[in-house]
Amino acid sequence: MVAHPDEHSASRPPRRQRSDGERSRAAILHEAARLATVEGLDGLSLARLAAAVGMSKSGLFAHFGSKEELQLATIDAASAIFDELVIEPAGGEAAGVTRLQAYVERFLDHVEEGVFPGGCFFVSAMSEFDAHPGPVRDGAVAFSQRWLTLLAEQVASAQAAGELDPGADPSQIAFELNAYMVLGNMQFVATSDPAALDRVRRAVSARLSALAV
């Protein structure tokens, strides 16, 4: 999904030398993804972003032909950051319940650490664009679908390994686990209270316990 290297691609071999143009594009998109979780993807004005990265508006125009192009590139950049911090490290854990729990823990860590100051980039983007059909919404929905599929795959692995009730619907369980993460993320950003993230941990633990065989 990611067309451009950035500082967060350290775990993706092979790393080639980047030109100054690519380097600054990556820096711009990283800042754009952070800003978008606070001001919205629609609030990503070239003027505000130029100020945040210390460039001229005309310099930014050279990187992005349109606001929509900038928004789509920002979604790709956020996706790469999420891959690096959440999906890839959890992917190193044993398939099944262990990896499922790792997805949840890594997700909560990236929220608590403020990787994006407005919390999960994709919760922000989905909520902002859910009523706006178009490529930006499609990009956010596709990411969300990929995340739900990853969760469902680990539920299915856990069923195959005899860890969870084989009668449960993996997609349904993925929906439920993701629901806890989405609401916990929103509450944590709004209140800065880590209790919101503990509620997610308790919810996930109770749901998986109820399905244990």
Next chain:
Amino acid sequence: MVAHPDEHSASRPPRRQRSDGERSRAAILHEAARLATVEGLDGLSLARLAAAVGMSKSGLFAHFGSKEELQLATIDAASAIFDELVIEPAGGEAAGVTRLQAYVERFLDHVEEGVFPGGCFFVSAMSEFDAHPGPVRDGAVAFSQRWLTLLAEQVASAQAAGELDPGADPSQIAFELNAYMVLGNMQFVATSDPAALDRVRRAVSARLSALAV
């Protein structure tokens, strides 16, 4: 929480005759609440709202002294609509599991019927303002807290009536049930697929079954 009567206050006695000024204020706020779920509360420009309600910008200025005043009044109006369509009808059901399920069903109905075209007003508002401290965020958080308290009260009633495991934490269960509603709402708005709402029903049913005594 609601300072101004509107068309949605039919169930709140006593109803007094409204002046033309009040009537148009109510109509403006109803439209503002609908618009805010699509364009955001921050996207509620006086120009856009004036066009939506067929008034001049100067006419709107006479009603609202500032954008923040308009945003806060819009939150009150959305709260009154939610009270009328979700909270009050469910409040007529028997306390405990029956009323809890009625809260969920009424919530899903108001999402499916498109009362607000961008789905639940408060999910939109929380997600938009969670990273923006101030009275608007406080208003959205207070509403969300009230809703969670209503759900937790019915969990506690169900426990007292012997319907649900008395060892469960009512606030935790309220969090989990609300999480299903919040994610189902976002998915339904983004995809228009009622399957998202069925997932919520299945999740709530499974969670309450696991707690049944």
